[in-house]
Amino acid sequence: MSRPLTCCIALCASLWSGAGWATPDPVAVVKSEVLPGFETLAEKAQVLEDAAQADCSPDSDALRAAWADAFDAWVRVSHLRFGPAEVADRAFALAFWPDTRNATPKSLQGLIAAEDPVVESVEAFGQVSIAARGFYALEYLLFDPAFAQESxxxxxxxxxVARDTSEIAEAIFVDWQTFAQEFDAESDRYRSTEEALQELFKAVTSGLQFTSDTRIGRPMGSFDKPRPTRAEARRSERSIRHVRLSLEATESLALALAADAPKVAAEIREAYEKAFAEIDAQESPIFAGVDNPAGRFRVELLQAAVERVRTVVGAELGPELGVIAGFNSQDGD
Structure with missing residues (x-):
C-alpha cells in the first residue's frame, strides 16, 4: 500500500475515532470468516478431483455434484481476492469470468483439436491459458453440448482441470494459514489495525460491487439490448445462485466486522434481508426474464437492493471502522 493511501487511512481513522465501540480484531475475523472458507474450498476441490478420477463422464451425477459443491465454496470466498488468492493469478485460474472474448471455449477447442498432451502433467497444465482452467472451463466440459462429449x-x-483446480485451492489455503498472521497489528504488511480492517472492509464492498455491476449488470445489458446469455454460469443454471451465495458471504463478513456495533449490524441485516427477498422473487435462475418488461423490472429491483446494501455498508460500517472502501481489485476484469 502506498504511503499517501496509508496516511489517508490514518487521517480518516482519526476523524472517525469517536464511534465509541470496540474495534474488531482483524486476526479474529480472519480466523472466523476467511480461513474456514478457504479450507472448505480446498476440501471440496479435492472431492471434485477424486470424482473426476472416478468417473469423468460429463453426465456423471457424482462429478456434477462435486463440481457444484466446489463452485459454491469458491463463490463464498470469491470476494477475498487479495493475498494468497492473487498470487500467480490463482483467483483468475479458478474463475475466469467474465469472459468478454469467449476465450474459454476457444482455449478448450484448441486443446481438444490438438489433443494437447499438456493434460498429462500437473506442472505443464499449470502453464496453459487461465481461460482453459477452473470452474468455468469445467462448466463447458460438463454442460455445454459442444464440449460435454464422451471421448x-x-x-x-x-x-x-479438476486436478489443477484442487491444486490451486489447496495452495491458497496453505498460504492463507501463514498469511493470516499478517493481520496482526505488528506485521509488516498491515502497519495498523485500521489498515488490516481496511482490507477486510474492501473485500465486502468490492464483492458487493462485483455482484451488482457484473453478476446482475451484465445480463441486464440495456433496456433496448438486454444480454441474458451473458449471465454467469447460465449453462448450469447457477446465475441467481451465485448472487445469493455471494451476498451470504459478504453479509457474514460485514456482520463480523460490525459485531460490536449492534445498531450498524441491524441496519446491515435489514438491507441484506431485502436483497434476499428480491432474489426469491426472480422469475428465472439465469436472468432470462431481462428481455421482457416484467422480468427486467424484477431484476432491476434486485440490483437496486444490492446497491442499497452497498450504501449501508459504506455509510454505516466504514465510518465505524474508521476506513474507506479503497481500490477494487476486480475493477476492469
Whole structure:
C-alpha cells in the first residue's frame, strides 16, 4: 500500500475515532470468516478431483455434484481476492469470468483439436491459458453440448482441470494459514489495525460491487439490448445462485466486522434481508426474464437492493471502522 493511501487511512481513522465501540480484531475475523472458507474450498476441490478420477463422464451425477459443491465454496470466498488468492493469478485460474472474448471455449477447442498432451502433467497444465482452467472451463466440459462429449481426450482434459483446480485451492489455503498472521497489528504488511480492517472492509464492498455491476449488470445489458446469455454460469443454471451465495458471504463478513456495533449490524441485516427477498422473487435462475418488461423490472429491483446494501455498508460500517472502501481489485476484469 502506498504511503499517501496509508496516511489517508490514518487521517480518516482519526476523524472517525469517536464511534465509541470496540474495534474488531482483524486476526479474529480472519480466523472466523476467511480461513474456514478457504479450507472448505480446498476440501471440496479435492472431492471434485477424486470424482473426476472416478468417473469423468460429463453426465456423471457424482462429478456434477462435486463440481457444484466446489463452485459454491469458491463463490463464498470469491470476494477475498487479495493475498494468497492473487498470487500467480490463482483467483483468475479458478474463475475466469467474465469472459468478454469467449476465450474459454476457444482455449478448450484448441486443446481438444490438438489433443494437447499438456493434460498429462500437473506442472505443464499449470502453464496453459487461465481461460482453459477452473470452474468455468469445467462448466463447458460438463454442460455445454459442444464440449460435454464422451471421448478419451475430453476425459483427460476434465480430469486435468479438476486436478489443477484442487491444486490451486489447496495452495491458497496453505498460504492463507501463514498469511493470516499478517493481520496482526505488528506485521509488516498491515502497519495498523485500521489498515488490516481496511482490507477486510474492501473485500465486502468490492464483492458487493462485483455482484451488482457484473453478476446482475451484465445480463441486464440495456433496456433496448438486454444480454441474458451473458449471465454467469447460465449453462448450469447457477446465475441467481451465485448472487445469493455471494451476498451470504459478504453479509457474514460485514456482520463480523460490525459485531460490536449492534445498531450498524441491524441496519446491515435489514438491507441484506431485502436483497434476499428480491432474489426469491426472480422469475428465472439465469436472468432470462431481462428481455421482457416484467422480468427486467424484477431484476432491476434486485440490483437496486444490492446497491442499497452497498450504501449501508459504506455509510454505516466504514465510518465505524474508521476506513474507506479503497481500490477494487476486480475493477476492469
Amino acid at each position: 478419451h481426450y475430453s476425459c483427460a482434459l476434465t480430469r486435468a
